[in-house]
Amino acid sequence: MTNLPEIDMDRIKLLIKLALDEDLGELGDATSNSVIPESVTASAVLKCKEDCVCAGLPVAEQVFQVVDPKISWTAKVNDGEKCPAGTVLAEASGPARSLLTAERTALNFLQRLSGCATTSRRYADAAGDKCVILDTRKTTPGWRNLEKYAVAAGGATNHRIGLYDRVMIKDNHRELAGFEGPGGIARAASRAREKYPRLEIEVEADTLEEVKEALAAKADYILLDNMTNEQMSEAVKMNTGQAKLEASGGITLERIPQIAELGVDFISVGALTHSVKAVDISMEIRQGVASGLKNCRKNSHA
Numbered sequence: 001m002t003n004l005p006e007i008d009m010d011r012i013k014l015l016i017k018l019a020l021d022e023d024l025g026e027l028g029d030a031t032s033n034s035v036i037p038e039s040v041t042a043s044a045v046l047k048c049k050e051d052c053v054c055a056g057l058p059v060a061e062q063v064f065q066v067v068d069p070k071i072s073w074t075a076k077v078n079d080g081e082k083c084p085a086g087t088v089l090a091e092a093s094g095p096a097r098s099l100l101t102a103e104r105t106a107l108n109f110l111q112r113l114s115g116c117a118t119t120s121r122r123y124a125d126a127a128g129d130k131c132v133i134l135d136t137r138k139t140t141p142g143w144r145n146l147e148k149y150a151v152a153a154g155g156a157t158n159h160r161i162g163l164y165d166r167v168m169i170k171d172n173h174r175e176l177a178g179f180e181g182p183g184g185i186a187r188a189a190s191r192a193r194e195k196y197p198r199l200e201i202e203v204e205a206d207t208l209e210e211v212k213e214a215l216a217a218k219a220d221y222i223l224l225d226n227m228t229n230e231q232m233s234e235a236v237k238m239n240t241g242q243a244k245l246e247a248s249g250g251i252t253l254e255r256i257p258q259i260a261e262l263g264v265d266f267i268s269v270g271a272l273t274h275s276v277k278a279v280d281i282s283m284e285i286r287q288g289v290a291s292g293l294k295n296c297r298k299n300s301h302a
Contacts, residue, residue, distance in 0.1 A: 004079060004152050008145050012059055015142060016066050019105045029101040036097050042285050043093035044103075046110065048083050049280040053121045055079045055153040056113030057090060059146065063106040068098030080117065080153040089281065096285075103283045111278035112143075113150040119276045120154025123269055126253055130260035131267055134159040134246065138270040147273045159268055167192040170204045171225070185210065189217035202246070211235045215242055223268070225249045229258060236263040 046060070057075045064071040071094035077083055089110070092099060123133045133156040139147045148158045160166040169177075169188045177184035185203055192201055202221035203214035208231060214222045215238065222239070224232050226249035239245055246266040247259050259267055 005149050005158065007058060007149055009062070011145055012062060013066070015146075016059075016063050016105065016109075019108065020063075020066065023105055024101070029097065032097045032100040036100065038095075038097065040096040041094060042096040042099055043091065044099050044283050044285050045088045046090045046092070046107070046281060046283050047088050048085060048114070049282060050085050052083055052114050052279040052281075053117040053154050054081050054083050054089055054114050055117035055150040056110040056146070059109045059113065060090065060106040063109065064092055064094075064098070064102045067102040068095055070094045071098055071102070080155070082121070092283075099283075099285070107281055107283060109146075111281050112276075113146060113153075114279040114281065115276040116147050116150035116273055117154035118279060120151045120156035120272050122253060123256060123267075123272065124155040126256035127260045127267060128257075131264055132157050133256075133272075134266050134268040135272045136248075136268050136270045136274075137162065138274040140273070151272050154272075156269075156272060165199070166202060167196055167199050168202045168204070168223075169219075171206065174204070174210075183213075185213040186217045189214075189219060205235075208234055208238065211238055215239065219243050221246055223248050224264065229262060232259065232264060233262050
């Protein structure tokens with residue numbers, strides 16, 4: 001998969017540190033440190049146990065590197081690649097204790113991000129080439145950069161990243177702007193355009209009347225919020241290509257093909273990030289590749 005958004009590795013390293021801190025506490029990996037001799041090295045494979053779209057391999061690699069730079073890592077697939085159940089996603093080798101210490105944190109990142117990518121691929125496939133599937137800001141706090149990366153790996157497209165890169169006039173903005181009298185949408189759009197002339201403006205519309213107001217305000221995008229298919233079809237007719245139309249709210253996978261046929265440009269789906277199922281991925285120590293145990297056993301009988 002090409003053209004994936006760049007991962008902010010400084011932010012990712014902070015997330016990894018926080019994840020390892022909560023896992024290791026003050027004592028570290030008590031089980032591995034007591035059960036596995038320090039001299040033992042091993043190799044392991046990370047394998048998906050169900051069909052998925054892989055995402056997060058660079059993050060998983062970074063986890064192993066943070067735990068122990070002596071661990072070597074080889075990715076066997078690329079992020080964005082469809083992987084049938086049983087596919088080996090990556091191999092890791094090095095000190096056995098370190099492999100086991102890094103295992104759960106690395107898998108947590110990889111399983112969650114692959115879940116986002118897999119779900120995104122299902123929605124993108126359902127829309128076909130009729131319209132573009134977008135994500136939302138309904139992301140895990142602190143994980144937005146990663147989850148939006150995974151969405152792109154799955155073949156969907158990123159909406160705005162945060163509050164800073166697009167003006168989006170939603171219902172509460174309209175409500176507050178309306179306190180000053182009629183014409184709240186036009187007033188809000190005019191003020192936004194004056195203060196941030198380089199940013200695109202999107203207006204959320206709950207009714208066809210608000211679509212009409214957003215068109216009059218020359219919004220770049222109009223979000224059709226929780227509208228029926230009939231209402232969205234009418235909005236497409238009203239629009240006549242003036243603004244880009246985005247369907248949102250109450251979107252299910254089953255509805256995607258119908259909505260895509262209506263003529264909207266985008267369908268935004270919070271489910272790409274806020275309620276995905278983590279992919280079942282495991283780390284398995286390979287038989288016959290752990291070294292150091294034989295000598296340990298000999299010494300124990302001496």
